[in-house]
Amino acid sequence: MLWVKSHSDEEVAKALQPQFPDADLDVLTTLVGRYKEQDTWRPNPVLTEEGLNHMMKIMEMAGQLDKRAPYEEIVNTEFAEKALDEVKLEE
Secondary structure: OHHHHHOOHHHHHHHHHHHOOOOOHHHHHHHHHHHHHOOOOOOOOOOOHHHHHHHHHHHHHOOOOOOOOOHHHHOOOHHHHHHHHHHHHHO
């Protein structure tokens, strides 16, 4: 996520393009820009309870979620927090 934040929309789109071979680079670049504007790709990888609730709300609106799961039971932030600690050590 730090790499995405520090690179241009087009650079990120070019890095993603092999995963989406049928997508036009201009379309991918536009989508990357939108995702950045929406703060979809956050440099902090820890999923907060607010973030999970937002995601579940979107899934409910799309008809993909019938029942919400409790944050404490499905989210483990240990790995994300460790990654953040390692990035801080490198700085």
